[in-house]
Amino acid sequence: MPPRSDQSTSARELATLVGPVEALPGPRYAALARRVRELVTTGALPSGSRLPAERELAAELGASRVTVASAYRQLRAEGFAATRHGSGTVTELPTASSAWQAPSTDPGLLDLAHAAPEAVPQVLPAYEQALAALPAYATGHGYVPSGLPELRSAIADRFTARGLPTEPDQVVVTAGTGDATSIVFEALLQPGDRVLVEHPTYPGALGMVAAAGGRCVPAPVDAADADALVGSAALVARQSSPRMAFLMPDFSNPTGARLSAAGRRRLAATLWQHGVLTVVDEVTADLHLDDGPLPPYAAGLPDAATVTVGGLSKAVWGGLRIGWLRTDAALAAQLGATLGRRQLSVGVVDQLAAAVLVRDLDGILEQRREVLRGRREVLLAELARALPDWTVPRPAGGLSAWCRLPPGTSSAALTAAAAPHGLVLAEGRAFGTGHAFDDRLRLPFTLPPDRLRTAVQLLARVHADLPPAPAGGFPARPLTVV
Incomplete structure (x- = not known):
């Protein structure tokens, strides 16, 4: 009841x-x-x-x-x-910790904490073309508020081709998907405003809501029944009157849940009727490994009902800090002004390279998906062999598997025990509010196959040597998760 x-x-x-x-x-x-x-x-x-x-x-x-x-x-x-x-x-929900630890650049570490693949081969040629085009821009001041026209046009054309008609003035170019999300919260949230979030969800979103003075209200999400989010989100909207929602309709991080076409239509209409502005994170929307693409969440809604954020970090490379947001033109102008007050604009060379890559994104994605399919099979096979008592659902897309640990096993304990061996993990609690999900562990399949095999072998040894969890649990270890 x-x-x-x-x-x-x-x-x-x-x-x-x-x-x-x-x-x-x-x-x-x-x-x-x-x-x-x-x-x-x-x-x-x-x-x-x-x-x-x-x-x-x-x-x-x-x-x-x-x-x-x-x-x-x-x-x-x-x-x-x-x-x-x-x-x-x-x-209440506890305020998220502001202590963050950057991902390590140590090549000797086996990183199973961060879902971040290496650069696609097209990155270097794209920068070569960007440098060739740079002289035409170098005579000016170099600031391009809201983004280069050619990049905004390329992004708008891509939205249009996917079934979401978009003009360039509805697009703002940002320094990554997280930057786009942060700009929305910074510009539109007031202290104390509630934000509906999937539970579990992307840890960075929890931190950004807290930084803007908002409070997260969780709605349970389950990859085995992704459309159940429609009912739970409707209940939260009625009971808590959130100002905004943060959703990942396609391969939610970390569960891999994907709303059906009918489910996303119902959820979109429900939240819009409750006056909830939805931030739709599409950073993994194109990483479907089994089934094909589904209609954009915002299709059929007024443009002002959603702010869709995305970027090139997962499809192309995390080192290319190019993202974007798409919404109603008036709201895009407001959010662009927030970006301008913070950093004036994103770097021109990066935007020129991104314009090349966005125009060729379909071909790039075909290659990326093929690589990820192979690595997914390696991870699942290694886990089944080395850790047969773990429950590992097969993700249909995205970059990671959301594993359920055997009873009595703590992901916080695993994370702490693995660190001295050079194995970096992200404990399950990082993806929830409060103390939830210590029985879960997110494992990306973004490393090359040989490193995935080595990492799982090491994980199995750490798990076998793990002592029983203490009654009071383990203290949280702050970690930046991508």
């Missing part, structure tokens, strides 16, 4: 969600706090829900008021609840 749309959760409703406290392990107050924390991090109990009075909940649970009071106190200490004047105790 979900909380009512006024965001006030009755004692009976919460008791139903929690279940029998006496059946939960550990002290009753800690078990109750842990269960409420789980409900908040999974989205079953939306952030911002008013919790029932201590006495009422104690009566429904058959527990003492001291137990409930102690549980509420622990939730407040962990950042999952706050006392608000006139509202009592209200659920």
Whole structure:
């Protein structure tokens, strides 16, 4: 029984969600706090829900008021609840940590933390053409607010060809997909605004929402039933009134979930009807490895209903810091002005090279997808051989597999144990709010096959030597994840 749309959760409703406290392990107050924390991090109990009075909940649970009071106190200490004047105790999600650790450039490390393939062969010829064209631009000041006309035109043409008619003035060129997303949050979020996010989701988005003063409201996503997001997002929209949503309709990071054509139409219409502006991240939309392309999420919606962000980091190379956003022309101008205040423009040489690559992107993607298919097969085969007790769904696209670990195995423990051996992992908790997903591990298939095999062999040895997880869990290790 979900909380009512006024965001006030009755004692009976919460008791139903929690279940029998006496059946939960550990002290009753800690078990109750842990269960409420789980409900908040999974989205079953939306952030911002008013919790029932201590006495009422104690009566429904058959527990003492001291137990409930102690549980509420622990939730407040962990950042999952706050006392608000006139509202009592209200659920919250902890603010994301601002401590980030850059990906290492050490070639000796085996990096299974970052889903970032090497450059495609077309990068160097594209820069050669860019340098040949540079003299025509070098006589000017070099600033191109919102992007070079030829690059904006190439991006707009690509959107149009995919079924989303676009003019160049609807496009703003940014320094990568993450930069495009950050600009939207910076320009449009006010402190305290709620943002609907898939759960789990891309960690960078969680940090960008927090940096803009927003608060994430999770909606569960499952690759096995991707369209279930439609119902969970509709519930969050009704209960929490988010200002914005951040979605990855195609091969969501990290689950690999992909909304069907019908599912994305229903979800788009639902959020638009609730007045939610959706930021659609398409950075992996073209990396379909089994089935073909699907219609863009924004197709059929007013241009102002969405801001679609994308870039070349996954299709071409992460070192080419070129991304873009696409929306209504007036909103694009507003977001372009935000970019201009921050950094004036993106580098001209990079944009000239990107214009060459975008025009040839279909051919580049065919090659990239073929390479990724082979590496996906290597990773899945190695995991099945070396770690047969892991559950590894076969991703239909994207860059990584979202693995479920055996019971009692902690991804935080694996990450910590692997680091001294030169194996870099991204623990599952990095992809969630609060303490969720310690039983999951995202494994990219972006390394060359021989390095993938070596990495999985090392991972299997670390897993075999792993001691049991401590009762209190493992401290989080900040990590930049791409």
